[in-house]
Structure formats: structure tokens, C-alpha cells
Amino acid sequence: MPMIDLDTLDLPQLKALKRDIEKRISHYSERKRREAYEAANAAAREYGFSLSELVTTSKAGKITSPAAPKYANPENPSQTWAGRGRQPKWFSEAIASGRTAEDLAIGKP
Incomplete structure (x- = not known):
């Protein structure tokens, strides 16, 4: 080449x-x-x-890719959550301490 x-x-x-x-x-x-x-x-x-x-085409057989994370733990940014399923402990604790979901959003202004 x-x-x-x-x-x-x-x-x-x-x-x-x-x-x-x-x-x-x-x-x-x-x-x-x-x-x-x-x-x-x-x-x-x-x-x-x-x-x-x-090859199955039913929804039950589909393999879905994980959703992009929407929220990150401010104390440990490697901990993220896509906003689906159970809330992680760090997220629920932050909300209980007075923070909002917008405060924890990735890419917030």
C-alpha cells in the first residue's frame, strides 16, 4: 500500500x-x-x-441495545442511569436530599 x-x-x-x-x-x-x-x-x-x-422477529426475541445514560452521579460520574427500570440507590438518595432529576442530568447547562 x-x-x-x-x-x-x-x-x-x-x-x-x-x-x-x-x-x-x-x-x-x-x-x-x-x-x-x-x-x-x-x-x-x-x-x-x-x-x-x-431468526425470530417477535418482540420477545429481539435483542435491544442498552439505552444511553441520561443521569450521572455527581460524586462518581462513572455511575450512570438511563432513566429506565429501578432507580439506582445514588439517584434516589440524591432526590431524597433535595436534588432534582434535572440536577443529575448528563449534559445539563
């Missing part, structure tokens, strides 16, 4: 290079995703199934 001296490129050239790199990364990801899908489909066929028969 040829080395590119980035210090010699002007801003438009750097932006064009960035677009090209992002496009290549996207194409690479798409190709790998297709390859993985085909491999999974082939494995399912070996057992006499289609991939769609094995």
Missing part, C-alpha cells in the same frame, strides 16, 4: 481522501455483512432450515 504524506495535502484533498476512506469502509462492512449472511444461510440449510425460520 502506498504511503500518503498527509502533510503535503491541502484541505480539499484531505476531505476527498476522507470521503474515499469512509466509502471504502462502508463497502467493506457491507461486503462482510453479506458474507456473514451467506455463511449463516448455508449453515441453516445444512440442518434443513432457512435462515428466516431460525
Whole structure:
């Protein structure tokens, strides 16, 4: 792979290079995703199934990603809460001591 001296490129050239790199990364990801899908489909066929028969689409079977944290403990910012489920102890104690949820919000002004 040829080395590119980035210090010699002007801003438009750097932006064009960035677009090209992002496009290549996207194409690479798409190709790998297709390859993985085909491999999974082939494995399912070996057992006499289609991939769609094995992959559940019901809400009960969905894997959801965790929600982004909305609140952080001021005394220990590594302790966060997304505002879903049971309130963590640090959150309920802060509310009981007179703070508001807005006081504990991440990214508050």
C-alpha cells in the first residue's frame, strides 16, 4: 500500500481522501455483512432450515441495545442511569436530599 504524506495535502484533498476512506469502509462492512449472511444461510440449510425460520422477529426475541445514560452521579460520574427500570440507590438518595432529576442530568447547562 502506498504511503500518503498527509502533510503535503491541502484541505480539499484531505476531505476527498476522507470521503474515499469512509466509502471504502462502508463497502467493506457491507461486503462482510453479506458474507456473514451467506455463511449463516448455508449453515441453516445444512440442518434443513432457512435462515428466516431460525431468526425470530417477535418482540420477545429481539435483542435491544442498552439505552444511553441520561443521569450521572455527581460524586462518581462513572455511575450512570438511563432513566429506565429501578432507580439506582445514588439517584434516589440524591432526590431524597433535595436534588432534582434535572440536577443529575448528563449534559445539563
